[in-house]
C-alpha cells in the first residue's frame with residue numbers, strides 16, 4: 001500500500017503535456033503535474049495487494065463493468081502519457097523486458113550482458129519471471145486508478161468509482177476460448193479503433209485508445225537504432241509499411257487469430273492434459289535427452305500468439321512484423337500485458353493440476369541482463385529486477401509460487417487456494433468447457449455418451465438431433481473401448497535459424513502461392529510461431545534449438561467424418577500423411593524460406609492412444625507417443 005502511494009506521487013510529478021498527433025489523454029481540467037512532486041529513492045518493492053484477493057477478469061468481462069472499465073482505460077492512458085524518463089512510465093516498465101537495455105531500479109547488468117533485456121526466455125524461469133513483472137505493472141496501474149477515482153466530484157458516482165478502484169486488477173485476454181458469437185478472438189476494444197470515448201470525472205471525452213497502440217512520447221532514435229523501429233512512432237500490428245506512414249492492420253491480425261483458434265485451443269488442451277512435468281511444460285528450449293519425449297510448452301504456445309499478434313509475415317509483402325513479433329520490442333504493445341496475464345493464468349491453472357511439479361535446476365541457454373548462458377538457474381534464483389523487500393532481496397520462483405499472496409486470482413481457481421482434489425475437479429471442468437471445444441475428445445465423449453444411453457433422449461426426432469446421431473455414429477467408428485488416436489507433428493528448429501522471427505506451417509499438399517492466404521487455406525494443418533530477436537539484441541543464441549507442436553487430429557477427424565479417410569488408425573493415416581504432408585517456413589517479413597537449409601529443423605509425426613474423458617471433471621489420458629516418420 002505504501003509503495004502504491006509512493007508510486008502515485010511519483011507519476012504525478014512526471015506527467016507532461018503530450019506532443020501527440022490526433023488523440024491525446026484525458027483532460028481532467030487542471031494541470032495534474034502541479035499536484036504532487038516527489039521521487040522514489042529506494043528500491044521499488046513489488047507486492048501487489050497482499051491480503052486482498054480480487055479476480056483478474058477476462059477483458060471482455062471487465063468491459064461489462066462500467067466503473068472498472070473506465071478506470072482501466074483512464075489508468076492506462078495516464079501511464080502511457082507519463083514522461084518516458086520515469087522508470088514507472090509505460091516506457092520505463094515495458095522497457096524492462098528488452099529494448100532499451102537500460103538499468104531499472106538500480107539493478108545493473110552482469111558483464112557481457114549489457115545488450116539484452118531482463119526477460120528470461122527458453123528458461124525454467126519463463127513462467128515465474130513474468131509473474132512479478134505483471135504484479136509490478138498491476139501495482140503501478142492500481143495506484144493510478146485510485147488517484148483517478150478520487151477525482152470524481154463528491155457524490156454517488158465518486159463512491160461507486162472509489163469502490164470499483166479498490167477491486168481493480170489487470171484483465172487478461174483469453175486467446176484460446178471461443179469468442180462470443182459474431183466477435184473475433186481479438187477483442188474489438190483492442191483492435192477496432194485508435195480512439196475511445198470515455199466518461200471520466202470531467203465528463204465524456206474522446207481520447208487515444210491505450211489498448212490500440214502505444215505512441216512513443218517521443219520515439220528516441222538513440223534507443224531504437226535500426227529501421228523500421230526508428231521510423232515507427234507507435235506500436236504496430238501487421239504494419240502496412242516499413243516507414244512512418246505505417247498503420248496497423250488489426251482486422252488481418254483478428255482474422256489470422258480466428259483461423260488458428262482451433263489449433264491454439266487444442267495445443268492448450270493438450271498442455272493441460274499431457275504435460276505434468278514443469279521442466280518440460282515451462283519453456284521451449286529443446287535440450288537433448290531432456291526434451292525428446294515432449295515438444296510443446298506454455299512458452300511455445302505463447303510464442304505463436306506473439307507471432308500472430310505482430311502480424312507474422314501475413315501482411316504486406318516485404319513489410320516486417322510488428323512489435324509483438326520480436327522479443328526485444330514486444331512489451332511496448334499494450335496487448336503484451338493482456339497476453340501475459342493469460343499466460344500467468346494458464347500457469348496458475350496448471351499449478352493446481354500439478355501441485356508437486358516445480359522448478360528444477362537447469363543451465364540457462366540464453367543470456368539475459370543479469371544471467372549468462374550456462375549459469376545454473378533454480379527455484380531460488382533472483383527474478384531481477386523485482387524487489388521483494390526494501391532490504392534489496394528479490395522475488396524468486398519459490399516465493400512467487402502462490403500467486404494469491406499478491407492479491408489476485410482467476411475465476412477458475414476461486415474454489416480454493418489450496419490444491420485439493422475438489423479444486424482440481426473444478427479446474428478440469430473449466431478446461432473442458434473453455435478449451436475442449438476443438439479437441440476431438442469432445443466428439444468422442446459425446447459418442448461415448450450416446451453409445452451408453454441410446455434412445456433414452458426425450459423427444460430426439462428433430463433434424464439437428466438426427467445429424468448429431470450420424471456424427472456420433474461416425475465418431476463411434478474412431479472410438480473403440482473408450483480410446484481413440486491423436487496425431488501430432490513435433491517440431492524442433494534453431495531459434496535464430498533466420499535473421500528474423502518466423503513460423504513453420506504444415507499443409508496437405510502445396511499451399512497457396514500467396515502466403516497471405518495460408519491461414520485460410522483448406523489444406524492448412526496449422527502453424528507454430530518462433531519468437532526470436534533481431535540482431536539488435538544480445539540474447540540471440542546461435543546454438544539454441546526450440547521446440548513446439550502442431551496438432552493434426554482435428555483436421556484428420558474432419559476427413560474421417562467427410563469420408564476422405566477411413567479411420568484415425570495408422571493403417572489409414574500414416575500413408576496419407578507420408579505422401580501429402582508438407583512443411584513450409586514463413587519469415588515475419590512475409591518471405592518464404594527453403595526448409596532444406598534451415599538449421600536444426602526436424603518435423604516428426606507421432607501418434608498416441610488417448611482415453612477420452614467420461615465426465616466433464618476429467619481430462620483425457622495420453623498413452624506413450626509412437627514415432628511414425630520424419631517429414632523431410
Ligand SMILES: *[C@@H]1O[C@H](CO)[C@@H](O)[C@H](O)[C@H]1NC(C)=O
Nearest residue numbers: 084085100102220221222223
Ligand atoms: C534518448 O536515449 C538516450 C540513450 O538512452 C538518452 O541518453 C537520452 O536522454 C534520451 N533522450 C530523451 C529525449 O529521452
Ligand SMILES: *[C@@H]1O[C@H](CO)[C@@H](O)[C@H](O)[C@H]1NC(C)=O
Nearest residue numbers: 240247248249251252315516
Ligand atoms: C488489411 O488486410 C486485409 C486482408 O489482407 C486487406 O484486404 C486490407 O486491404 C488490409 N488493410 C490495409 C489498411 O492494408
Ligand SMILES: *[C@@H]1O[C@H](CO)[C@@H](O)[C@H](O)[C@H]1NC(C)=O
Nearest residue numbers: 287288289290291292293627
Ligand atoms: C534423445 O535424443 C538424443 C540426441 O538427439 C539421443 O541420443 C537419445 O537416444 C534420445 N533419447 C530418447 C529416449 O529418444
Ligand SMILES: *[C@@H]1O[C@H](CO)[C@@H](O)[C@H](O)[C@H]1NC(C)=O
Nearest residue numbers: 277278279280289290291360
Ligand atoms: C521432469 O523432467 C526432468 C527433465 O527431463 C527430469 O529431470 C525430472 O526428473 C522430471 N520430473 C519428474 C517428476 O518426472
Ligand SMILES: *[C@@H]1O[C@H](CO)[C@@H](O)[C@H](O)[C@H]1NC(C)=O
Nearest residue numbers: 360361376377378379380381
Ligand atoms: C540454487 O543455486 C544457488 C546458486 O546459484 C545455490 O546457492 C543454491 O543452493 C541452489 N539451490 C537449490 C535449491 O538448488
